[in-house]
Structures are given as C-alpha cells and as structure tokens.
Amino acid sequence: MSRDVPYNSFQLVGKYLNYYINSVGKHGVHPPFVFDFITKVLNNRRKYAEYKIASTYFNSLLKNRSSITIEDFGAGSRVNTSKSRKICEIAKGSSQSRRNSELFFRIAKHYNCRSVLELGACLGVTSNYLSLVPNVDHVLTVEGSTTLANVTKSYLSKQVGNSKIKVVNALFDDFFDNYTHSDNKYDLCVVDGNHKYSSTLNYFKKLKSLTHQNSIIIFDDIHWSPGMEMAWKEISGDDAVTLSLDFFRFGIVFFNEKLTKQHFLIRY
C-alpha cells in the first residue's frame, strides 16, 4: 500500500485515541514558551470582532449552491473527488473549521506576524481570517485550480473588499520555482494542500529558506496517511526546528533558537 493512501476511519479513530491519551494541557507542560502558548493563545476564549466578519464570509460560501468545475489535486480533498462541485460543498468539505481558523488568527496576532503565506487557498476561508489580524500586512495564498483561484479572488473582493490578500494561481512547485518573493521573509506559513510525503518535505525545505528564526509553520493533516506521519516526524526532527506541537489535525513548528528542542502532543 502506498504511504500516501489516507488512513480509513477506523485507523483514524485509533490514532486519535492514542493522541488523546498522550496529549497534554497547560498542567502537563513546563517550558514557559509552551505554557504561554496554551494559556494565552490556545485557551484564549475572547470573541474577537474579526471572527464575526470572517464567519460572515464563510457563511456566504456555505449558502452558495452554484456549481463550478474544478481541477482535482488528489490528496488535496478528502471528501469529494468529482470535478463539478457546488461552492457550498467545497466550503464545507475543504475549508478549515472556524475553530482552527480562529486559532490560526490568534497565533498570527499573538506572535505579531506581518507576512503570511498559505499553500492551498481553496475559497479563501483561512486567508480571510488571517488577513483580519490587525498586525498582518499581507497574505499571499497559492491555489492550483484556476477556477477556484478566480472564484476566490472575485468572492473576496466582492464580499469583504479585502485588499490584504493576494491569490496566486499556481501549482505549489511552480510557485516556489517561479514566484519572485520580496526580500522580507514570511512570519507565518500554512501548508494546507497536496498531502503527500515527498511534496510535504519538499515544501518544508523550500519554506525554510523563506522564513526566519521567529517564523511559524503550520502543516495540516499530519496524521492523514502513513506518508504524512512520516513527513511530520522528519519535519519535527529537523535540526532547525526547536519546538513542534501536534494537535492531531495539524502540527505547528517553531525555529526559535532560544528554545530547547522539544515535541508535545497538545490537547485540542
């Protein structure tokens, strides 16, 4: 069996139980940086006004029953592989949940991220949340499907008039090879598409040269397949990574040299 074939539901439940039993909350961690993350970012229950704005955008997508024909990138979608799909179904099946997007919002806010790169725009749900963080100056989001990229561009400009987001229509590999990045490195990167072992490791390698010591990278679906688990293990074990946090659905890595190398399963 290929390492990139996703786990079935039973395997995922088993993996989740294992994660849940071994995961820790604020009482299980001692490093001040991780304690600060859990208490001030993860467990921050404040209802930011921006959540409502981002949620309104998400809701409008969830109500849109028109169909579009999109290119399918295989491992990019767990739910529906057909080519003609309703916008509401794409929004429901492929976008990050509100809970995750709100957490990403708080991460960008707490760590004062200014420039954000997302691989996998889809309908722009996560990029919209991130662009609403006051300290974020710009969000560059990459989408391989031309139809999705165009729909997202027009949706974002019509619904929220959001000029902080730039949607680039490119395959991730082409983006890394051909896009001219400004001198500034990205403070926060979200890898949310093409969940294959070798591609994920390749993106990590490329992102390392586009980030700095205080950058943060979020990898989605780290337990989706044996290949993604292998990639996550190699990424968290990389010499440059000083802290890796496993939330089951996604993982976050930090490069801050002041931290002592550690890995935690965080109860989420």
Ligand SMILES: C[S@@+](CC[C@H](N)C(=O)[O-])C[C@H]1O[C@@H](n2cnc3c(N)ncnc32)[C@H](O)[C@@H]1O
């Ligand atoms: C899970 S969705 C992203 C969801 C989005 N981050 C959100 O929360 O709103 C993944 C997206 O990545 C795109 N994608 C997958 N593989 C790709 C590749 N190799 N190059 C470019 N885009 C790709 C898919 O078309 C899909 O729209």
